[in-house]
Amino acid sequence: MQSDSVLADKFFSMSRMRLIGVALLVFALPAMAELGGSVSSIQADQEHMKGTRRVTTTAAYSVHEIQASTGTMVREFVSPSGTVFAVAWNGPSTPDLQQLLGTYFGQYTQAIQDKDKRTEQRTARGRLSIRQEGLVVEAGGHMRSFSGRAYLPQMMPQGVASGAIK
Amino acid sequence: MPRWLFCVLIAAATWTLGCGGGNNNTMTGNNPIAGPAANVVTLTAGGSAQNPAGIVNGAFTSVTICSPGTATCATIGGLLVDTGSSGLRILSSVLPAGFSLPKQTDAGGNPIVECAQFGDGFTWGPVELADMKVSGEQASSLHIQIAGDPSFSAVPASCSNAALGPNETTVALLGANGILGVGNFLQDCGPACTVSGAGNPGLYFSCPASGCVVTAESLATQVQNPVALFTTDNNGVIVELPTVASGGAVTEAGALVFGIGTQSNNALGAATVLTLDANGNFTTMFKGTSFPGSFVDSGSNGLFFLDTPTTGLPMCPVNTDFYCPTSVQNFSATNQGTNGHTTPINFSVANADGLLSNSNPNFLLPQLAAPFPGSFDWGLPFFYGRNVFVAIEGKSTPGGTGPYTAY
Numbered sequence: 145m146q147s148d149s150v151l152a153d154k155f156f157s158m159s160r161m162r163l164i165g166v167a168l169l170v171f172a173l174p175a176m177a178e179l180g181g182s183v184s185s186i187q188a189d190q191e192h193m194k195g196t197r198r199v200t201t202t203a204a205y206s207v208h209e210i211q212a213s214t215g216t217m218v219r220e221f222v223s224p225s226g227t228v229f230a231v232a233w234n235g236p237s238t239p240d241l242q243q244l245l246g247t248y249f250g251q252y253t254q255a256i257q258d259k260d261k262r263t264e265q266r267t268a269r270g271r272l273s274i275r276q277e278g279l280v281v282e283a284g285g286h287m288r289s290f291s292g293r294a295y296l297p298q299m300m301p302q303g304v305a306s307g308a309i310k
Numbered sequence: 311m312p313r314w315l316f317c318v319l320i321a322a323a324t325w326t327l328g329c330g331g332g333n334n335n336t337m338t339g340n341n342p343i344a345g346p347a348a349n350v351v352t353l354t355a356g357g358s359a360q361n362p363a364g365i366v367n368g369a370f371t372s373v374t375i376c377s378p379g380t381a382t383c384a385t386i387g388g389l390l391v392d393t394g395s396s397g398l399r400i401l402s403s404v405l406p407a408g409f410s411l412p413k414q415t416d417a418g419g420n421p422i423v424e425c426a427q428f429g430d431g432f433t434w435g436p437v438e439l440a441d442m443k444v445s446g447e448q449a450s451s452l453h454i455q456i457a458g459d460p461s462f463s464a465v466p467a468s469c470s471n472a473a474l475g476p477n478e479t480t481v482a483l484l485g486a487n488g489i490l491g492v493g494n495f496l497q498d499c500g501p502a503c504t505v506s507g508a509g510n511p512g513l514y515f516s517c518p519a520s521g522c523v524v525t526a527e528s529l530a531t532q533v534q535n536p537v538a539l540f541t542t543d544n545n546g547v548i549v550e551l552p553t554v555a556s557g558g559a560v561t562e563a564g565a566l567v568f569g570i571g572t573q574s575n576n577a578l579g580a581a582t583v584l585t586l587d588a589n590g591n592f593t594t595m596f597k598g599t600s601f602p603g604s605f606v607d608s609g610s611n612g613l614f615f616l617d618t619p620t621t622g623l624p625m626c627p628v629n630t631d632f633y634c635p636t637s638v639q640n641f642s643a644t645n646q647g648t649n650g651h652t653t654p655i656n657f658s659v660a661n662a663d664g665l666l667s668n669s670n671p672n673f674l675l676p677q678l679a680a681p682f683p684g685s686f687d688w689g690l691p692f693f694y695g696r697n698v699f700v701a702i703e704g705k706s707t708p709g710g711t712g713p714y715t716a717y
Contacts, residue, residue, distance in 0.1 A: 194508045213508035234603060234684070236502060236589065237511040238427060242471040256475055269365060269390075269485050270610030270689055271429045271682055272474040273631035282683050283474050284429035284614060286394030286607050287491075287498050289589035292474070293683055307619040310684045 178246040179294055183208070183226045185246070192243050193218065204301050205229070212239060216290075221309060223301045230295035230309045238283065238290045245294060251279050252294075280306070341697040343550045344575045348446025349543040349568040353391060355551055355690070356561035356673035362388050365485040366666070366673050367611035367690040369551060371566055373398070373490065373536075375440040377411055378451045383443075384409050388487035391566055392609030393549060393700045394590075395491035397498045397533035398442060398454040399426065399433050403480065404487040405456070411438040414453060414531055420518040422525070423462050424455050424533060426498060427513075429610065429687075431475025431483065433457035434465050437514075442536050447568055449539035453531060457484070466522050468512050489609070490536070492547045492566070494590045494713035495703055497532035504528055538702055543569025545705035546712060548576055549608055553695030556638075556658065558665065558672030562694075570699055570716075571708035581699055581716040583709040584647025590713060594686040595644040595652075596620075603685040604645065606698060606715050610689030612675070613657060614682035623659060623679070632662030632680040643686070647714065657691075 178185050186208045190197050193212035200207045208220045216235025220228050233239050242249045255274040271284030272292070283292025293309045300306075344350045353369045354360040360370035369391045375398075376383035384406050389398075414422040414437040422437045435457040442449040458479030465477055478484040491498065499513045506526045514532065515522035538544055551564035569576045584592045587602075594604035596616070612632070618625060621641075626634035638660045646652045660677035664670070676691040692698070701712030709716055 214502070214511045215509075238472040238474060240468070240471045241473075242467070256473075259475075269368065269430050270394075270607065270612070270687060271614050271680070273680065275625070275630055282617075282681060284610075284682055284687060286429065286590065286605060286609070286687075287396060287426070287493065288495065288500070289591055289603065289605070290427065290429070290474075291603060291684055305619055306683075307617060 178220065178244050179228055179231050179248050180296055180299065181228050181246050183222045183228065186210075186220050186222075186228065189218065189220065189243060192240065204304050218244065219310075221295075223299065227299055229299040229301065230293065232291075232293035232310050234289075234291035236288050236290070238292065245281075248279055248294070248296075251276070252281055255279070255281075341550060341552070341695055343552060343563075344548075344565045344567050347573070347575055349573050349576065351445045351566050353549070353551065353564040353566050354561065355564060356559060357671075358561050360388050361673065362481050362487060363485045364673070365611055366675050367678060368485065368673075369549070369564065369608055369690060369693070370486065371444075371490060374443040375400070375411070375454070376443065378439050378441050382409070386487060388481075389490040390486035390488070390609060391549065392489050392491045392607070393493050393547070393698070394605065394607035394609045395426075395428065395489060395498060396493045396495045396535040397426070397491040398440075398452065398488065398536050399435075399457050399491070399533070400454065400488035401479070401481060401484060402435065402456050402459040411440050411454075411456070413438050416516045416525060418516070418518070420516045421462075422527060422531065423515045423517045423522060424498075424513055425466065425469035425515065426455060426533070427472060427474070428478075429474055430485075431478045432469060432473045433484070433489075434462065434469060434477055434479075435459045436462055437531070437533060444536075445568075447540045447543060449534075449536040452536055452539050453534050455533050457488070462517065464522070466515060468524070472512075492535065492537055492700060494586060494700060494715075495535060496538050497529055497534050499527070499532055500529070503532060535702060537568055538705070540568060543572045543576070544702075545572065545707050546570040546699060546701040548697055548699050549693050550697045551690075551693045551695070554674045554676045554691075556660075556676060558670065558676065559674045560672055562674060570701055578699060578707070578709045578716060581697070581709070582651050582653045583649065583714050583716040584645055584651055584653070585649040585710065586713045586715060587648055591685075592648065592715065593646045595646060596641070596686070600646075601685045604688070605686075606688040606692055608690050608693055608698075610687050612678040612680050612689050613659070613691050614680050614687035614689060615685070617681045617683050625681075626661070626663045628663045629666050632666070632678065633659055634661045634663050635659055636661065638677065645688075649710075653717070655688075655692075
């Protein structure tokens with residue numbers, strides 16, 4: 145991560161994004177938690193998705209974008225301390241969320257089960273929304289086009305709003 | 311105002327008759343609803359026997375399925391009409407006892423079982439063949455999915471790992487007895503599922519006794535858009551629902567019309583054609599920003615768009631997934647097809663906690679809205695009072711070749 149004289153600036157601006165290159169990494173790392181994991185865990189995601197990776201750096205965070213072989217794009221947002229605090233995706237199919245959400249996949253699965261125990265059937269069609277203190281997952285779409293994001297509110301870098309997670 | 315008064319005023323103001331039947335079209339709002347015809351089936355929106363799970367903002371219909379080439383048939387109601395998917399899916403639990411259809415198998419005789427993802431969960435079950443009959447139309451030897459078949463209870467990890475909700479095996483979980491997918495595509499998966507290897511998104515599985523494995527499935531044997539297999543009226547559909555008062559309604563009747571420009575009741579008229587990208591999406595422009603990846607979807611039961619920071623709409627304290635402005639908020643947006651054609655849309659958002667309270671008897675809630683980060687999912691409220699044309703990929707229509715949305 146580059147430090148930057150405008151690190152103190154609290155507002156993210158698209159104009160500060162600098163492309164620093166395309167990486168094709170070939171060595172394997174053990175699969176570990178992605179969301180909430182370290183930046184080194186993104187390599188495991190890339191291997192899993194058989195994709196190529198592009199990294200974009202801003203003042204407040206970096207975005208590692210992987211294009212999976214299915215055509216789905218996955219973006220992992222890394223804080224200055226090297227933690228993946230958010231992920232987002234869009235494409236023909238939803239990525240492997242057990243891989244992508246890592247240690248948060250269990251919480252995600254439980255939240256879905258808890259939802260269905262409530263009388264949500266009047267309201268449940270077309271999209272997913274899980275909003276917990278420690279985990280937010282919002283996703284939806286239709287056949288051939290799914291999108292979503294997951295982030296850890298407590299790990300968002302200062303000045304980064306949820307609107308940047310896409 | 312009461313509907314009868316509205317009808318009287320319309321009849322007085324125009325030469326068109328037809329409030330209450332006795333004619334081919336019924337004027338409600340500003341969109342004509344087709345009367346009974348060989349290419350028309352009734353849509354029932356809202357609370358009714360066609361809505362067994364009691365979901366809000368759903369439109370339902372019935373079809374008859376027969377074992378191919380036989381008179382062994384079952385009529386299945388409570389099917390959610392879904393322009394966002396392609397294919398007929400019926401819960402195993404709602405089939406009559408003893409009713410069975412032939413299964414699609416692979417070259418080794420193993421059943422083909424599908425994992426079909428939706429925005430709220432998935433359906434898992436075998437691909438089977440049926441003659442599907444609806445009004446005067448028939449799709450012969452149509453590939454459909456029987457969801458939640460207890461003979462196939464083991465869900466592969468790759469299926470559940472990509473899920474946005476549960477395995478929808480019951481009426482309560484699915485929100486309907488089944489789904490009638492009449493969207494823009496000929497099959498649910500398409501070319502991506504016909505190839506082996508990492509590019510295959512893994513919808514179709516061959517399931518020998520040893521366990522299910524992802525398989526390449528030819529276009530002809532994937533779950534198909536039933537409309538595309540009709541002998542006529544097979545280039546798309548029109549979803550026609552009447553206007554719903556802003557405060558909501560309990561139930562309304564509309565029409566699902568088959569074909570675009572093939573009969574006297576399915577002309578495009580003044581509808582604007584918005585062509586779609588390869589994923590079935592167009593762009594919505596809102597507050598000066600473009601949001602590609604937007605779409606209309608009768609299977610979504612609200613207006614789902616963006617998020618609190620972009621819209622200024624706060625989240626609800628009770629129904630925490632929805633928007634809760636303190637008073638009704640009015641918005642404007644513009645939808646643009648890949649062909650550059652644009653249409654303006656005005657829409658409103660009300661307090662969802664108020665709309666969804668147990669004291670509200672209405673199942674049709676035009677102003678129900680929730681976040682959908684990054685784009686617009688124009689769900690069933692978009693269809694109220696607006697005839698929406700859904701053209702199938704590669705099919706010729708007077709408005710051009712599909713896929714497109716027009717209204």
